[in-house]
Amino acid sequence: MVHDAPVRPLRAVAPAVPLSGTHRVPGDKSISHRALMFGALAVGTTEIEGLLEGEDVLRTAAAMRLLGAQVEQLGPGAWRVAGRGIGGLVEPPDVLDMGNSGTAARLLCGLLAGHPIFAVMTGDASLRRRPMLRVTNPLSTTGASFWAREGGRLPLAVQGARDPLPLDYTLPVASAQVKSACLLAGLCAPGTTRVVEPEPTRDHTENMLRHFGATVRVADTAEGRVIELEGQPELVAAPILVPGDPSSAAFLLVAALLVPGSHLTIANVGLNPLRTGLLATLREMGARLRVENARTEGGEPVGDLVAEYGPLRAVEVPPGRAPSMIDEYPVLAVAAAAASGTTRMRGLSELRVKESDRLAATAALLAANGIAARIEGDDLLVEGTGGAIPGGGLVATHMDHRLAMSALVMGLAARAPVAVDDAAFIETSFPGFAALVNRAAGGEAIGPA
Numbered sequence: 001m002v003h004d005a006p007v008r009p010l011r012a013v014a015p016a017v018p019l020s021g022t023h024r025v026p027g028d029k030s031i032s033h034r035a036l037m038f039g040a041l042a043v044g045t046t047e048i049e050g051l052l053e054g055e056d057v058l059r060t061a062a063a064m065r066l067l068g069a070q071v072e073q074l075g076p077g078a079w080r081v082a083g084r085g086i087g088g089l090v091e092p093p094d095v096l097d098m099g100n101s102g103t104a105a106r107l108l109c110g111l112l113a114g115h116p117i118f119a120v121m122t123g124d125a126s127l128r129r130r131p132m133l134r135v136t137n138p139l140s141t142t143g144a145s146f147w148a149r150e151g152g153r154l155p156l157a158v159q160g161a162r163d164p165l166p167l168d169y170t171l172p173v174a175s176a177q178v179k180s181a182c183l184l185a186g187l188c189a190p191g192t193t194r195v196v197e198p199e200p201t202r203d204h205t206e207n208m209l210r211h212f213g214a215t216v217r218v219a220d221t222a223e224g225r226v227i228e229l230e231g232q233p234e235l236v237a238a239p240i241l242v243p244g245d246p247s248s249a250a251f252l253l254v255a256a257l258l259v260p261g262s263h264l265t266i267a268n269v270g271l272n273p274l275r276t277g278l279l280a281t282l283r284e285m286g287a288r289l290r291v292e293n294a295r296t297e298g299g300e301p302v303g304d305l306v307a308e309y310g311p312l313r314a315v316e317v318p319p320g321r322a323p324s325m326i327d328e329y330p331v332l333a334v335a336a337a338a339a340s341g342t343t344r345m346r347g348l349s350e351l352r353v354k355e356s357d358r359l360a361a362t363a364a365l366l367a368a369n370g371i372a373a374r375i376e377g378d379d380l381l382v383e384g385t386g387g388a389i390p391g392g393g394l395v396a397t398h399m400d401h402r403l404a405m406s407a408l409v410m411g412l413a414a415r416a417p418v419a420v421d422d423a424a425f426i427e428t429s430f431p432g433f434a435a436l437v438n439r440a441a442g443g444e445a446i447g448p449a
Ligand SMILES: O=C(O)C1=C[C@@H](OP(=O)(O)O)[C@@H](O)[C@H](O)C1
Pocket: 029, 030, 031, 103, 174, 175, 176, 177, 178, 180, 202, 326, 327, 350
């Protein structure tokens, strides 16, 4: 697993030829975690196709096994989960190590809260720094007890509730992880669990709950988006088709927009409207970008993204768009570095509590490569060059896959190579990233530093 793996420095250089061809990115990380968890809670056998076999998701698979579900890989991306039914998880005989994954850790807190079992959870140094009170506080109202380090940080122990109570919780910040943790706990409680989110966030949990037969109601009100789940349903196993991850496609997409002459297609990308804020922003910047073969597969909108090199202009990104592109800001900042004018991305406080402090680390990534960037409150401002990026920097990635990939994308479009101190964490979400970029570039654009 990555945090025991040796450090892997890489560097990216401008490719000799433009990026081209048709490519596929690995399966969606958010949907993959949920597929394994809901599969474990369902009655019957869930067949999954296109599962992301990245470290984060493999941690969820390992945790589901420790909780008594049978989880097997049948072939590349093809997995089978024999579930135990709601309330049927067993006490794990060992510590649940969620590695680098905030989604796995937080959703699992919800799932454990509703089962009368004792469990201990930990993670790598990055995950052990991330705030967990945002889930343990609401989940405690179900009757579950949590013990954690200062600030609610991992490792933590949980004693799930014997007779869990339903939740009625208004999220203070827009977070699909917190919403999902509450809904997972609500599955085990009688009656209606109600969650209110200030801004709509990705709704893969709601979609998958319905797909497995639960009753979920969603209404937009003056309070925000209200989600109601009827507790203690019987979840019935159902096949799941995982689309390509739009958050992974983002790296290839921005690379194509920035490397002169590029024209490429990324096939089979998930286009859930609560995930497409980056596409809207890049279009406003003038990107040559279109969706082909728009269709619905496995209950999620999917399409092929076609991107072409071209000039970009600066924009102001409104704070309300953050939930629909929360993981894409570092690579958007790279696009903004090449755009003409100053881009302002507003309302990015949540970036401070990701795998790293992504607000500070993105500004540092840009500065190390000759781009003026500054943080004003919760906003990031990037002064674009309107053309080539100087590059030449060594970027500190702080155990953060998205910073590593963003820096390498920058190197593809920069005058001087860009190096990263450690690319090992790319394995958490995008195994094969460098090889895929090199295939699109027709040669070794990303290689050992
Ligand atoms: O629910 C999910 O699958 C995710 C939600 C987001 O986190 P927050 O809920 O903390 O915003 C996102 O950053 C993360 O990569 C995946």
